[in-house]
Amino acid sequence: MKPPAKLLNRSVKPALDRIDLLILDALRANGRITYQALSEQVGLSARPCLERVRRLEQRGVIRGYTALAExxxxxxxxxxxxxxxxxxxxxxxxxxxxxxxxxxxxxxxxxxxxxxxxxxxxxxxxxxxxxxxxxxxxxxxxxxxxxxxxxxxxxxxxxxxxxxxxxxxx
Missing domain, CATH: 3.30.70.920 (Lrp/AsnC effector binding domain/regulation of amino acid metabolism (RAM) domain)
Incomplete structure (x- = not known):
């Protein structure tokens, strides 16, 4: 019996390297950070940093951005x-x-x-x-x-x- 596609997608973990984790940590702390500031924080130039963020979004690692309200x-x-x-x-x-x-x-x-x-x-x-x-x-x-x-x-x-x-x- 073939498992549902939803379960397959959850079990496949995307490979995240050190830079990806730094990007995720920085965005988690401040989702409104500029790409310039983000790139400086993680040690990349702006363009590769933007490409990594877009790749994380496309792969579903980053599900979205939101404001946390009281x-x-x-x-x-x-x-x-x-x-x-x-x-x-x-x-x-x-x-x-x-x-x-x-x-x-x-x-x-x-x-x-x-x-x-x-x-x-x-x-x-x-x-x-x-x-x-x-x-x-x-x-x-x-x-x-x-x-x-x-x-x-x-x-x-x-x-x-x-x-x-x-x-x-x-």
Whole structure:
């Protein structure tokens, strides 16, 4: 049986040399750095540096660029980590739930996991009532097949996610 293409792509790791890692580390620290400043920081001239960045983008190593906003400044006073367990693990129920979760702007991150839960999601909401209404909608619709949502509310963030570490083994 041939594995799905998505799995094949994940298992093939692009070879990254020292300069690529320096570029990634610099862009992770400051995504708005100019190519001139980036090239000076990594020890290349501007043109080869730009070519390397474009190659990293084309290969999918660099997925994109973004600004990291403070959740409360955007009205997201509730941040929840939700463990979602399926009651109905059929493919149809999973697909329907996954489409709904990925389409919801309140679901800012979702992982398919093994163990006690089938999914773990990071969900933001302006109020506890809004969060409760959203989760109740998933629980009450039998088409989603959700059996349980276990919620842990974030009280304080000690270290916010700001990207994956670049250095090997970090």
């Amino acid at each position: 959740p409360s400044a955007l009205g997201h006073d509730i941040i929840a980590l939700a463990g979602i367990s399926m009651r109905d693990p059929s493919a149809a129920a999973r697909q329907r739930l996954e489409r709904a979760l990925t389409a919801s702007p309140a679901v800012v991150e979702i992982q398919v996991v093994n163990g006690e839960y089938d999914y773990v999601a990071r969900i933001v909401a302006p109020t506890l009532a809004a969060y409760e209404a959203m989760t109740e909608a998933y629980l009450s619709d039998p088409g989603y097949g959700v059996g349980r949502i276990h919620t842990t509310f974030v009280l304080k963030t000690l270290k916010p996610f700001d990207g994956y570490p670049v250095a090997a083994g970090a």
